[in-house]
Amino acid sequence: MNNWIEVARLQDIPPLGSRVVRTPGGDVALFRTTDDKVYAVRDHCPHKGGPLSQGIVHGQAVTCPLHNWVIELDSGQARAPDEGTVACFAVEVREGAVWLALA
Numbered sequence: 022m023n024n025w026i027e028v029a030r031l032q033d034i035p036p037l038g039s040r041v042v043r044t045p046g047g048d049v050a051l052f053r054t055t056d057d058k059v060y061a062v063r064d065h066c067p068h069k070g071g072p073l074s075q076g077i078v079h080g081q082a083v084t085c086p087l088h089n090w091v092i093e094l095d096s097g098q099a100r101a102p103d104e105g106t107v108a109c110f111a112v113e114v115r116e117g118a119v120w121l122a123l124a
Contacts, residue, residue, distance in 0.1 A: 029119040031057065039074040039083075044123055049110055050074035051119060052083060052094055060094035061112040061121055067092075067105030 028042045034053040041064055042049045050064035050073050058081070064074045071087035082091050082100070091100040097107040111122035 024123045025113075025120050026123065027118050028121045031059065031114050031117050031119055034059065034119070037078045039076075039078065041074045042121060044121075046123065048072075048074075049121065050083075051112065051121070052078050054078065054081060054094075057114070059112050059114055059119055061110040062092070062094060062097055063108040063110075065107060066090055067099060067107050068103065073107065 029040055034040050034051055036053055036055050038053060040051045042051060048064040049061050052060045064072055066073055066085040068090045069087055071085045073083050073085055075086045076083040081094050083094060084091050090103050092107055097109040099105045113120045
């Protein structure tokens with residue numbers, strides 16, 4: 022069962038930017054795309070643990086600031102030739118508020 026919590030306002034996350042939410046299970050990075058979609062992934066690159074929240078958002082992906090791994094925000098999968106996955110979380114925008122589901 023998911024535990025939904027309100028974590029931000031959409032306007033607080035810049036387009037092509039991110040915000041970090043501290044949770045009991047670790048930091049979660051929220052990303053906003055240019056079309057106002059919001060994604061939530063563990064703020065930890067599967068390669069060397071780099072902070073994805075400090076990466077560059079492009080399209081529906083983020084590039085890790087440490088070694089340029091590209092992570093798909095909808096699946097958490099690293100783009101080939103790299104391999105690895107980061108945990109993704111359900112997120113919804115309701116009336117301008119961003120809600121995060123923690124399992």
